Amino acid sequence: MKIGFIGTGDITEAIVTGLIATDFPISEIILSERSQAKSARLAAADSRIRVTPDNQQIVDQADLLFLAVRPQVAEEVLRVLKFRDGQQVASLIATVTFESLLDWIGAPVSLSRSIPLPAVANRRGVTAIYPADELLESFYDALGTVVVAQSLDEFDAYAAASALMELYFGVMETASDWLCTQGTSPQNAQSYLTKIFLELSRTADSAPQASFASLRDNHSTPGGLNEQMFSVFADSGGTKALTQALESVAKRVRNAREA
Structure with missing residues (x-):
């Protein structure tokens, strides 16, 4: 099987790595030249x-084609390309709807959307996809865990939740800064907190039947x-602020779909 990527940014690099x-049965991975540093490193x-400056060549030769360009240039990049009827196309372009993508593609392709996260580079990622697709599920299963959304609303909710990454490290940063005010070195603070959160994640991962509440x-x-700790956090508006942040991002994702 030949896999093609139009756009070679951080997520493409993580997937290919x-x-x-x-x-996974691949005979060739065809990458667009942009960005040159990443594509050269992967090659x-x-x-x-194989790296090529010709996006049409990638479209023509790929059995499974990933669209991984920035949303701002997606229309410009896709409208000039000629896709095959029924071609398997997976969009990684955040906030761009099925309707817009199909309009720009201009052919009745088999289109799906997915949200791979950086940990796919270590084959420990979790990837949400929509709609269900046997080939894409098999592909992402090789890179970690697959979650198949049953509706577009559910998929958009996963997209919003995936934006928790900066918040996670922001919480770690805040706790680390506090530890340093108590006399801890930055190195010890980071090591201590990293291990605590790592083991908590392992506990949850090893007991998927247990709810977060339990x-x-x-x-x-x-x-x-x-x-x-949790009571003070909740009483001080922490859980409310988190819910508001999720709703804010979800609203942006939904608005992009409805625009």
């Missing part, structure tokens, strides 16, 4: 990777420090 370390990593209860004692 993970993919070449798997047993040097595996003999199955895990929270299992990690707190009535009247204990963990219970106090």
Whole structure:
């Protein structure tokens, strides 16, 4: 199977880095030349990777084609290309709707959307896709975990939740800064917090049947420090602020769909 990517940014690099370390049946990975630094680095990593400046060549030769250009230039890039009827096309372009993509593509392709996250480079990513697609599910399963959205609203919700990454590191940064005011070195603060959160994630991952609420209860004692931490956080508006942030991003995603 030949896999093609139009656009070679960070997510394309993460996908290809993970993919070449798997047993997924690929004979060739065809990358667009932009960005040159990333495409050259990837080409040097595996003999199955070929780089070309000709996007039409990628469209013509790919069995599974990924669209990974920036939303601002997507229409300009896609309208000049000629796609095959029924061609398998997977869009990684955030906030661009099915309707817009199909209009720009100008052919009845088999179109899906997905949200791969950077951890696919280590084959530990979780990727939301819509609609269900057997080939795409198999592809992303090789790179970690696949979540198939049952509706566009559900897919948009995953897109909003994926924006939690900066918030996560912001929480870690805030806690690290506080530890440093107590006399901890930045290195020790970061190492300590990283291990705490890593092990908590492992606990949740090893017990998928346990809800977050039950895990929270299992990690707190009535009247204990963990219970106090969450209570103060919630009473101070922390959980409300998080919900508001999610709703804000979700609204932006929905508005882009409806525009």
